[in-house]
Amino acid sequence: MNIQEALNIFNLSGELTEKDIKTTYKKLALKYHPDRNPLGNELMKAVNIAFDFLMANIDKINQFQSNNQDDHYNYSEALEKVLTVISGLYGVIFEVIGNWVWISGETREHKDALKELGCKWAAKKKQWFYRPEEHKNRFNRKEHTIDEIREMYGTNGRRKAKGGYRVEVSA
Known part of the structure; x- marks a missing residue:
């Protein structure tokens, strides 16, 4: 996984802060909660791995995300x-x-x-x-x-x- 792939799971782009990532993670956790979504367990695996990756690379996110708008989409x-x-x-x-x-x-x-x-x-x-x-x-x-x-x-x-x-x- 790279930074752009992780950001696409969160459907985020632009200048981002740690707060942006945490807020989006909370929204996705609610959306894909197993009580609300029958595939929630599976979808949260991708969300959790992306979140962990982004938090581990928080200082590099704005530097290494793609500038090409075609690379940004909602992968989740x-x-x-x-x-x-x-x-x-x-x-x-x-x-x-x-x-x-x-x-x-x-x-x-x-x-x-x-x-x-x-x-x-x-x-x-x-x-x-x-x-x-x-x-x-x-x-x-x-x-x-x-x-x-x-x-x-x-x-x-x-x-x-x-x-x-x-x-x-x-x-």
Whole structure:
């Protein structure tokens, strides 16, 4: 995750203060509270990891956010739409890790729906994924296993405050 990706989860741009970030975090926590939103547990994983990242880099936010307005968008809203569709697909397992969604299970019959959502196939991991649009421009030459990715974001595949866990969806 980078600063722009974290800011897009919060749908923030411009000159920002710590107060702006905390205020937005509180609004998102209310919006995605599990009592108000059935996908709240999953969505809060991305919000929490973005919040922790922004707080750890609070002095760099205004310096390293993108000046290109095309790079600013509401990723939490996009993520909510994607998770809503995926949660309705029979036999699909999804896992939110950081700000990515990893999708496995019975995906073959849902291939077209996943492509339409903007999901991509990770041939080496044999899973689908959904990620922030701006992430595609970054070059990371190191290949990570899904377990290494879970470890980087503080999860082992089970429910934790940061990272993801598997949710089996059945109809």
